Amino acid sequence: MSSNRSKGSGPRKGGAKRNENNRIYANPLPLLLEDSSSSRVRSVLGLVGLSLTRVSTPHCEGYFDPHTRSVWICERNDSMLxxxxxxxxxxxxxxxxxSWLARKLNDRKARQGKYLTSEEIREKRRADRRQFKLDRAAAxxxxxxxxxxxxxxxxxVIVPALSGPEIPSGATWRPATPLPETEAARNDSEEKRENEEETLEDVEHLQLTLFEAFFLxxxxxCLDILHPETDEPMTLRETWMAFQHAHLAPPIPDLPTPELQLDNPFLVHYVAYHHYRSLxxxxxxxxxFCVDYLLYKKxxxxxxxxxxxxVCPxxxxPADQEISTTNLQNASPFGWxxxxxxxxxxxxVMKTLILTYVTIPARSRxxxxxxxxxxxxxxxSVREVIVRRFIPARMRD
Structure with a gap:
């Protein structure tokens, strides 16, 4: 019985993991589109250009930290969402x-003897390799x-042999069997494990850049930004002004707040971030990789x-750059x-370099x-220039 399946059309390696990722990361944005109507109703409404689709918007909370120029998401559910x-x-x-909490839980299971973490496997291999070299040298x-x-x-006169039954090799050498754990040591480890289970808590938070936080x-x-001192939600205007001031100068008490500038680094980089996120x-x-952003398809x-x-401002x-005090990176012509x-x-690393030119409006206008x-x-405004590296040996055709 012949098969119609082509030679290379078999199941691809890692298919289960890929399907699991497609399920977990199925939504490209926090917003969800919900439509509870039947297919017949949807088809009728589609004829007249109507839809019953509802946009479900989650509401997460985060704390603005001006010192690190970031927004901290402390609730684990919000972080994972x-x-x-x-x-x-x-x-x-x-x-x-x-994934700090998941790694700690895996470490706990490994200490219980269920399995070893990747870090522990690596250290064990290194220890075995060192011991093999010592045993071989001693033999x-x-x-x-x-x-x-x-x-x-x-x-x-006998020439010492470097191989043979008395000289261990990589194929014959085996690590020594560890001594059995004593009853006292076993009781101590179990007591320590119980204490860890009681005190283990998730101390990790999700850290958003100001560009990500303002986009959300x-x-x-879908994100409420809380003031770091009052714990009260900041209005959109307060958030907008605070993010600009955070990129102008570090927050120092008793110093006047710097004036806003059209070439604020937050504005320039947010324009580029918003441009690519919207696409x-x-x-x-x-x-x-010595660049400002990386673009992933999924x-x-x-x-x-x-x-x-x-990002190239x-x-x-050009007269605005001479009197500017922000000293924007890559604003001046760079060398080849x-x-x-x-x-x-x-x-x-198989990445295409793009120079994203963000035009800053003139102060006179x-x-x-x-x-x-x-x-x-x-x-x-945003303009893009793709830079490709010319390799004669690969590009002759």
Whole structure:
């Protein structure tokens, strides 16, 4: 019986994990579209351009921290919701996903003898490798000492063997069996384990950048930002002004608040963040690859980032840059050496470099009074330039 399935159409490796990720991270944004009507009703309403779909908006809470220029999400349910629906934020005790509690629970199970964590497996392998080298060196030294003793007693010259039944090899060597745990030690470990179970609590929080927090609060209306001192929800205008001031100068008591500027770093970088988020990309920080942002098609758990973004501010009026006090990064022309370095770093990790030019409106055309409202973002524009590294050996065709 012949099969119609092609040779390469079998089940792909990691299919179960991929399906689980598709289920967990099915929603690209915290908002959910709910439609309880039947298919017949939907088809009738679709003919006249109507729909009964309802947008369900969750409401999360976070604390604004001006010192770290971030918003902290302390409730675990809110943290997991924002991470699993759009990959917003980062766990302060994790590399990305807030998984500190899960790792601690795994460590506890490992100490109970159920399994070893990946870190413990790595350390055990390193310890076994060190012990193998010591045992092999001791066996070779013993054979050499025996040959030396035979030469002294009998005068026969024997070349010490570096292999054989007495010399352990990687295929024959086995680590020594650990001694059985005593009853007292077992009781102490069980008591310690019970104490850990009673005191273990989740101390990790999700840390949002100000760009992510404002996008969630203003664009999606699913985040309430609390004042760090009063614990009261901040209005949209208070949030907008606080985020701008946080990027102008560190909060120092008894010093006058700096004036808002059109070239505020928060405005420039938020324009780029909002631009790519509105196009459906998952935007994450790119400091690891010397860039401002990384763009993911679906999220970090699915694939690597495809594009690396460098935000390049451009003044509509060059005279504004001469009198500016913000000292924006990449606002001045950069050299080819810098550009080649950044491009090579990202080319080696299969990322396309994009220079995102954000145009800052001129002071002569726009007054700084418009900065009191997010409506001023409409005065900024975005242009993109893709930089590709030319490799003669690969691009001859």
């Amino acid at each position: 924002l991470w699993r629906r759009g990959f917003f934020g980062k766990g302060d005790l994790s590399r990305s996903e807030p 070779i030294a013993a054979v050499a000492a025996e040959a030396e003793e035979i030469f002294e007693k009998e005068g026969r 609060s203003w664009t999606l209306d 459906g990309w998952v935007v994450k920080g790119g400091i690891k 999220g970090p758990v699915f694939t690597h980032a495809e594009f690396a973004i460098v 451009v003044y509509e009026d 050496h810098w550009l080649s370095t950044i491009n090579r770093v990202n080319s080696q 726009l007054s700084t009074t418009v900065l009191s409202s997010p409506a001023c973002l409409g005065e900024y």
